[in-house]
Amino acid sequence: CEDCGKSLIGECKLHGPLIRAKDRVIPSRARLTLPHYLTLRVLELRAGNQQILGVFAKKVIQKRTQFSPYVGQLSTKLTCYDESRLVLQVLKDGGKYFLDTPNEDCGNWMMFVRLARNQEEQTLVAYQHCGEVYFTTVKPIEPHTELKVWYAADYAKFMEASAVFIKEESDVSPLPPVAKEPIDPWICSSCGSTFATFALLESHQCIHKDRV
Numbered sequence: 001c002e003d004c005g006k007s008l009i010g011e012c013k014l015h016g017p018l019i020r021a022k023d024r025v026i027p028s029r030a031r032l033t034l035p036h037y038l039t040l041r042v043l044e045l046r047a048g049n050q051q052i053l054g055v056f057a058k059k060v061i062q063k064r065t066q067f068s069p070y071v072g073q074l075s076t077k078l079t080c081y082d083e084s085r086l087v088l089q090v091l092k093d094g095g096k097y098f099l100d101t102p103n104e105d106c107g108n109w110m111m112f113v114r115l116a117r118n119q120e121e122q123t124l125v126a127y128q129h130c131g132e133v134y135f136t137t138v139k140p141i142e143p144h145t146e147l148k149v150w151y152a153a154d155y156a157k158f159m160e161a162s163a164v165f166i167k168e169e170s171d172v173s174p175l176p177p178v179a180k181e182p183i184d185p186w187i188c189s190s191c192g193s194t195f196a197t198f199a200l201l202e203s204h205q206c207i208h209k210d211r212v
Contacts, residue, residue: 028104030111033071037061038147040112052084053112054146061141067124069132071108072099084114086149089159092131099133110135116148124149128158 001012011017034040037059044052070088074097078087088099101107113135116122124135126149135149150156156163 030101030104030107030109033108035067035109038109040109041146054114055109055112056146057141057143059143061137063137063140065137066134067110067136068134070099070110070126070135071106072101072111073106074098075100085111086113086115086126086151087159088126088133090128090131090133091158113147113149116150121146121148122150123147125152126150127152127155 001008001015003015004012006012031040034055037057039056039058040053041056042051043054046052072088074090074092076095076097077100078098079100080102081087089096090099091097101111104111113124116124123137123139123141123145124147125138126133126135128134135147141147151159151161151163153163
């Protein structure tokens, strides 16, 4: 204590405790990379003060807006698994690697994007190009709408996953896809065929490109 000149264990009983000044909290790398027109919201608070976050639009985001690339550590084993996020892998030098994000300083904001449980809430499609994973909007995203992602058709094959994911919150396991007429089908500009998702249209258009 500088007032009484004594070296004490704990606070000084005569002059009281020290006034502790805390360092400024520095946002993680992932949070700092968030574009200015997106925001993070806490959706749930779990045990141990664990926050479940979602990425939301602050303004209208146009269709075919590309976010890229997903940042993560290349790993042969996934060390951090979250059932609400997509598992991502890439092909590098002939090997298949996970994009692992064990903490927020190992990735960018795309690690916070949650997976889409059905076609209606899907706003992004994930695909691989030149060893990187990109997210692209499949429809205009309105303000206050959460960004949610699923695999593109070709990437789904690479990941050995279904091209369309349907899961209701009340179900224990995923339900089989329900056949129904699409509310707003995707139309091929070359032949006029319609598709339920942008991913299926994207896969179909590759046929036209190959013919050319």
